[in-house]
Amino acid sequence: MDLGKLADVQMGYPFRSRLEHDPQGDVAVIQMKDIDDVNLVHTDEAIKVTLPRGKEHHLLRAGDLLFRSRGRSNGAALVSGDVGTAVLSAPLLLIRPHGVLPDYLCWFINTPATQAQLAALSEGTSVRMISAEALKALDIPLPTAAAQQRIAQAAALAERERSLMAQIAAQRQRLTTHILMLYAHHIPKKAHP
Template identity: 30%
Template sequence: MIKKLGEVIKIKSGVFAKGGANPDLFYIQSTDFDKQRYWNKTLNPILSNTTKFTSHILNVGDVLFASKGRDFFAVVYDGKFQPAVASTTFLVLQMQSENVTSDYIAWYLNHPQTQSLLWSFAKGSAIPSISKTILEQIEISIPQISKQMAILEVSKLQVIEKRIHKQIGKLRQEYINELTYKSIQ
């Protein structure tokens, strides 16, 4: 089944904020993730949790879509740092359908073909961005949940395979370096 993203998710903007006294609220920014979309450091709360942030507090399973900058990407908020709000770099996608998982939405948005499509709609040359309106219009194929889970498993295995190939390449290089060095002694 093909739907527009806006039919299966609710999109909210991230919030602009500056640090406060007695911080107890995490402020998630795109720099908090590495190239593999993992947390790249331990975060500390930098905002004070006031009522102005109540409607912006992230829920586990929300998809954070980096809609500004040179790298559009999606990650599923895992709740590692709670409570938290997303910066304005992100659009926050909340599931409105039981027929699609957050992980599948993130996978779909990170897929090379979707990335190409997103870049074709990007506005701005200094800081490219994707608007909420554009994101809502992106079409997504939504298979059965079982197929979504299978796709995600294959994707996870692909990441593991890449990591193993990288390790093999490093070990091969070390072996060749050692072998060639011993040949001149």
């Protein structure tokens, strides 16, 4: 089923001028730099602004997906409940699911096969971009809600395993380096003539 039938897709908030941090601002502005390589949203260093009155419908909600419409990666990040009061900045696209489980949709968009399909849809020469219309036309397989839930849970567990394995590898490397450094400092020194 087309994504446009399962979710609202729209461009992030179009700020009319250069973003300036407002120390009194109460709304975090999520930009490309605030989404990391594993599609997690970080608002701790986001620019703060005061959103004009009447624009509250642009505020992010838990379950929204933030889509990188341009750049080397066109992944989606799932908004969790701890993002706080935030708005998405253009050129990022906001995907607000209403006919599909957000976790499942996020997983599906980020799979290698879907990423390859999205790369084929991108337009432009120097900066490749995926339009909201092209994204709306993306075909999404729609299993039952229970199956979507199981797929999303399995994907989350696989990601957790990948993260733990990376942490284990980093700790093993630190331990090996530490042991070798101890050994290097305690082996007998070669006698000089």
